[in-house]
Amino acid sequence: MTAPNLEQIIADHAARYDEDLTDWLACSCGEWRIDSEQLDYSGDADRQAxxxxxxxxxxxxxxxGNTVIALPKPHGRWAEGPEWVQGANLADRSGWVTWTAEGAGMVMLQRVEPGELTPADAADLGAALIAAAQHAGDTQ
Ligand SMILES: [Zn+2]
Structure with a gap:
C-alpha cells in the first residue's frame, strides 16, 4: 500500500492570517480565502474561519486522491484474534467477517459473495480489512 504524503499536502495549504489577525484568513496555496465580512461575529468567528x-x-x-478514514475497533474476538463483523452483529454472523490471529501475520476474510456489497458495505469492509491488516502487521 502506498502511504500518502499528507504532510506535503497539508504544508501546501498552510493558514495565512493578515497582520492584525482580524481581517482575513487565506491559504498558502492562493486558492482559498475568507474575509472577516463573511464571518458571523455572534459566535466564535476565529473558530469559524x-x-x-x-x-x-x-x-x-x-x-x-487520498482519504482519511476512521479504522473500526474489533467487534469481538474469535479463536486467537480480533474480528470485525459486518454490521457489528456477532450473534447473526450472516455477513462478512474479517479476522486475524495474534502473531500469524495473515488476515482472513469470509462470506463475501460477488455483487453483494453496497458502496457503504464495501467502505465498511475496506476499513475493517485495513484495521485487521494493521493489527496483523503490528503483532507479527
Ligand atoms: Zn489551499
Missing part, C-alpha cells in the same frame, strides 16, 4: 480552512484542506486531500 479555522473550520472553513480545515474544510478546504480536507477537500484538497480528497482532490489529491
Amino acid at each position: 479555522d473550520r472553513a480552512h480545515a474544510a478546504h484542506v480536507v477537500a484538497a486531500i480528497r482532490d489529491s
Whole structure:
C-alpha cells in the first residue's frame, strides 16, 4: 500500500492570517480565502474561519486522491484474534467477517459473495480489512 504524503499536502495549504489577525484568513496555496465580512461575529468567528480552512484542506486531500478514514475497533474476538463483523452483529454472523490471529501475520476474510456489497458495505469492509491488516502487521 502506498502511504500518502499528507504532510506535503497539508504544508501546501498552510493558514495565512493578515497582520492584525482580524481581517482575513487565506491559504498558502492562493486558492482559498475568507474575509472577516463573511464571518458571523455572534459566535466564535476565529473558530469559524479555522473550520472553513480545515474544510478546504480536507477537500484538497480528497482532490489529491487520498482519504482519511476512521479504522473500526474489533467487534469481538474469535479463536486467537480480533474480528470485525459486518454490521457489528456477532450473534447473526450472516455477513462478512474479517479476522486475524495474534502473531500469524495473515488476515482472513469470509462470506463475501460477488455483487453483494453496497458502496457503504464495501467502505465498511475496506476499513475493517485495513484495521485487521494493521493489527496483523503490528503483532507479527
Ligand atoms: Zn489551499
